[in-house]
Amino acid sequence: MNxxxxxxxxxATTLLAGAALAQGxxxxxxVKARGELNCGVNTGLVGFAAPDAxxxxxxxxxxxxxxxxxxxxxxxxKVVYIPTTSSDRxxxxxxxxxxxxxxxxxxxxxxxxxxxxxxxxxxxxxxxGFMVRTDxxxxxxxxxxxxxxxxQTGTTTELNLADYFKANNMTYTAVPIETNAEGExxxxxxxxxxxxxxxxGLAATRAAFADPENxxxxxxxxSKEPLGPAVRHGDSAWGDVIRWTMNALIAAEExxxxxxxxxxxxxxxxxxxxxxxxxxxxxLGAMIGLDPEWAKNAIKAGGxxxxxxxxxxxxxxxxxxxxxxxxxxxxxxxxxxxxxx
Amino acid sequence: MNTSTSTFVxxxxxxxxxPPITESGAVKWLRENLFSSVLNTILTIxxxxxxxxxxxxxxPWLSRSVWNANSLSECRQIIAERYGEGVTGAxxxxxxxxxxxxxxxxxxxxxxxxxVLAFVLLCVAVAPVLFDKLxxxxxxxxxxxxxxxxxxxxGGSVWVPVMALAGFAIGYAAAKIVKxxxxxxxxxxxxxxxxxxxxxxxxxxxxxxLQSILPIALQSVxxxxxxxxxxxxxxxxxGIAFSLPLGVMLALGRQSDMFIxxxxxxxFIEFIRGVPLITLLFTASLLLNYFLPPGTDFDIILRVIxxxxxxxxxxxxEVVRGGLAALPRGQxxxxxxxxxxxxxxxxxxxxxxxxxxxxxxxVSTFIGLxxxxxxxxxxxxxxxxxxxxxxxxxxxxxxxxYWEPYIFVGTIFFVFCFAMSRYSxxxxxxxxxxxx
Numbered sequence: 001m002n003x004x005x006x007x008x009x010x011x012a013t014t015l016l017a018g019a020a021l022a023q024g025x026x027x028x029x030x031v032k033a034r035g036e037l038n039c040g041v042n043t044g045l046v047g048f049a050a051p052d053a054x055x056x057x058x059x060x061x062x063x064x065x066x067x068x069x070x071x072x073x074x075x076x077x078k079v080v081y082i083p084t085t086s087s088d089r090x091x092x093x094x095x096x097x098x099x100x101x102x103x104x105x106x107x108x109x110x111x112x113x114x115x116x117x118x119x120x121x122x123x124x125x126x127x128x129g130f131m132v133r134t135d136x137x138x139x140x141x142x143x144x145x146x147x148x149x150x151x152q153t154g155t156t157t158e159l160n161l162a163d164y165f166k167a168n169n170m171t172y173t174a175v176p177i178e179t180n181a182e183g184e185x186x187x188x189x190x191x192x193x194x195x196x197x198x199x200x201g202l203a204a205t206r207a208a209f210a211d212p213e214n215x216x217x218x219x220x221x222x223s224k225e226p227l228g229p230a231v232r233h234g235d236s237a238w239g240d241v242i243r244w245t246m247n248a249l250i251a252a253e254e255x256x257x258x259x260x261x262x263x264x265x266x267x268x269x270x271x272x273x274x275x276x277x278x279x280x281x282x283x284l285g286a287m288i289g290l291d292p293e294w295a296k297n298a299i300k301a302g303g304x305x306x307x308x309x310x311x312x313x314x315x316x317x318x319x320x321x322x323x324x325x326x327x328x329x330x331x332x333x334x335x336x337x338x339x340x341x
Numbered sequence: 342m343n344t345s346t347s348t349f350v351x352x353x354x355x356x357x358x359x360p361p362i363t364e365s366g367a368v369k370w371l372r373e374n375l376f377s378s379v380l381n382t383i384l385t386i387x388x389x390x391x392x393x394x395x396x397x398x399x400x401p402w403l404s405r406s407v408w409n410a411n412s413l414s415e416c417r418q419i420i421a422e423r424y425g426e427g428v429t430g431a432x433x434x435x436x437x438x439x440x441x442x443x444x445x446x447x448x449x450x451x452x453x454x455x456x457v458l459a460f461v462l463l464c465v466a467v468a469p470v471l472f473d474k475l476x477x478x479x480x481x482x483x484x485x486x487x488x489x490x491x492x493x494x495x496g497g498s499v500w501v502p503v504m505a506l507a508g509f510a511i512g513y514a515a516a517k518i519v520k521x522x523x524x525x526x527x528x529x530x531x532x533x534x535x536x537x538x539x540x541x542x543x544x545x546x547x548x549x550x551l552q553s554i555l556p557i558a559l560q561s562v563x564x565x566x567x568x569x570x571x572x573x574x575x576x577x578x579x580g581i582a583f584s585l586p587l588g589v590m591l592a593l594g595r596q597s598d599m600f601i602x603x604x605x606x607x608x609f610i611e612f613i614r615g616v617p618l619i620t621l622l623f624t625a626s627l628l629l630n631y632f633l634p635p636g637t638d639f640d641i642i643l644r645v646i647x648x649x650x651x652x653x654x655x656x657x658x659e660v661v662r663g664g665l666a667a668l669p670r671g672q673x674x675x676x677x678x679x680x681x682x683x684x685x686x687x688x689x690x691x692x693x694x695x696x697x698x699x700x701x702x703x704v705s706t707f708i709g710l711x712x713x714x715x716x717x718x719x720x721x722x723x724x725x726x727x728x729x730x731x732x733x734x735x736x737x738x739x740x741x742x743y744w745e746p747y748i749f750v751g752t753i754f755f756v757f758c759f760a761m762s763r764y765s766x767x768x769x770x771x772x773x774x775x776x777x
Contacts, residue, residue, distance in 0.1 A: 044735025055447045095630040208741030
């Protein structure tokens with residue numbers, strides 16, 4: 001606003017810098033002391049993270065923020081959502097502005113090692129797909145030779161596309177676009193034959209069209225995009241909190257613990273693993289510096305993994321994603337949590 | 342010869358006839374302005390065709406507007422029911438549902454009165470600056486407005502802005518005390534040094550002490566909760582208010598004979614003008630983190646404002662330099678001849694004329710600055726044009742909406758930019774002293 005802001009902030013900065021916790025302190029302690037969890041989310045991605053009309057954040061990624069806050073504080077509302085862009089998300093994490101990043105971030109080798117992130121798991125298995133108009137008469141991505149394709153620049157999808165066409169000895173013309181909304185417009189205006197991005201994004205985009213029946217998502221998934229939460233390198237205790245909170249949500253679905261029956265199961269369940277998970281017997285929470293009821297509170301925040309999936313991106317929502325790879329291992333999916341013991 | 346029967350002389354006046362149709366009214370105007378030559382006729386027809394094309398394509402879409410719906414699909418359903426299948430229409434329901442977010446971002450909804458009050462007071466504070474017919478005493482309010490505005494927007498203890506303002510009083514007092522003892526130069530140094538020391542070391546504890554004695558505070562609102570037009574206005578108006586004085590100083594610095602002042606000004610202006618604003622914003626938001634001690638919480642909006650002020654000041658400096666260059670040498674010499682010192686000459690003779698010449702350029706820079714506030718989206722702030730719009734589009738209800746938010750935000754920007762432009766024309770007319 002003026003000089004007073006500057007000076008006020010300068011003064012505050014000096015004070016904060018003096019009081020700042022030295023690096024190396026566990027993030028868990030910092031978060032507990034602060035009383036709030038700084039959660040780095042997407043600035044807006046349908047189904048995964050978006051503010052509603054009242055400004056409250058909702059979505060699949062947001063639900064994990066709430067679960068972690070529930071595990072730490074027993075109160076899912078103690079989260080500050082910090083929107084991050086694809087260009088500044090890692091900087092926000094390394095500079096400590098956010099405690100952990102849950103922003104549809106693909107777990108890759110270089111990000112895990114070179115960028116000094118620790119990915120603590122995968123909360124959504126995605127992959128890149130193609131959408132075309134039905135009247136194009138194409139039923140497989142292999143038939144896209146010579147097509148013009150709308151593609152977001154500077155993303156892994158751009159590189160995947162190049163790899164895929166090269167591997168299949170096909171050519172394409174790229175129509176570079178900046179954002180998903182722009183891509184939709186270009187595609188609808190006929191500037192490109194096909195639109196490519198993550199399959200979850202394609203499903204959401206197609207669902208929002210006025211005429212979804214005239215568009216088809218091709219069956220080929222051309223890349224692996226394991227999306228998951230990331231924390232700073234070298235803070236394993238904090239990484240454990242995030243990893244096991246996520247595992248608790250997955251395990252809850254496996255054991256049939258839902259937000260509806262959790263209180264009942266906590267007292268009546270005879271399954272020893274359920275008892276350990278919900279803190280009825282043993283004290284697993286103490287091992288990661290949390291309350292005995294940490295997992296119970298995390299699950300209460302938004303339900304188990306399956307409930308969160310169904311409420312935010314599942315088949316009953318306009319996005320209508322099937323569980324696919326994101327089903328439990330017992331259902332032919334990839335969700336498999338190590339035992340709570 | 343019978344002259345009385347001459348049929349060649351009219352005895353009564355003919356009634357005045359209307360001018361030929363091609364020389365009057367609309368036809369004349371059309372002929373002169375639109376069809377005066379072959380080229381003009383072609384251009385006119387092309388122009389009309391272009392306008393007609395736009396109207397034909399946009400008007401039906403606009404005329405099929407829907408204001409009451411809860412989602413885009415509901416909008417489409419209503420349009421299909423009313424106007425038949427297969428037509429498109431504008432879905433303004435998204436604005437109706439989300440306008441608080443466009444205006445206030447994530448500012449807590451029960452505190453909306455604070456930015457609104459801050460805006461009203463801003464108008465009060467700016468009015469005496471813009472219109473000299475208003476009582477000059479109102480300028481005192483304009484001077485303290487920055488502290489008032491800051492307190493209303495960010496909240497917190499009232500003593501923080503009060504203590505910051507006190508710094509100016511301390512500077513003034515220091516100058517008054519030192520001047521009779523040690524002379525003008527030391528007084529100037531004291532006037533700068535005393536407030537800086539106050540702000541750095543004493544203002545914070547003093548504000549805390551006063552707060553514990555007399556707690557007056559508003560609920561504090563964090564910068565990341567700012568968004569939409571509150572953010573655009575905060576950055577835009579602060580940028581405008583601070584870039585003008587800084588720009589004038591830089592312009593004078595560039596004209597100065599003092600080597601260091603001159604070279605520093607030139608270096609600053611050329612560097613800032615040579616770098617895109619986005620680079621500066623990225624520097625502010627990301628690069629700075631590596632230099633500050635870890636855990637430092639240097640407000641992101643403040644950083645952006647500083648960069649925007651520096652950026653606009655460099656442009657203002659060049660605009661004002663143009664005004665200075667346009668003044669005849671005689672004006673400077675006249676000021677010298679009257680025995681005015683440098684600052685008096687600048688204040689009374691040079692600047693009033695130079696700034697008058699520079700008005701269009703300055704206002705253009707301000708309009709540019711105001712619109713550039715939308716670039717803050719790249720550093721993760723929620724600007725109204727893209728930040729909020731993307732957030733709105735990310736809800737399942739409104740995914741797929743494209744033009745309506747842009748039109749809405751564009752209209753609001755237009756209203757303010759057009760007002761600025763009109764004011765500058767009014768000011769030019771008012772200050773016009775030549776008789777051309």
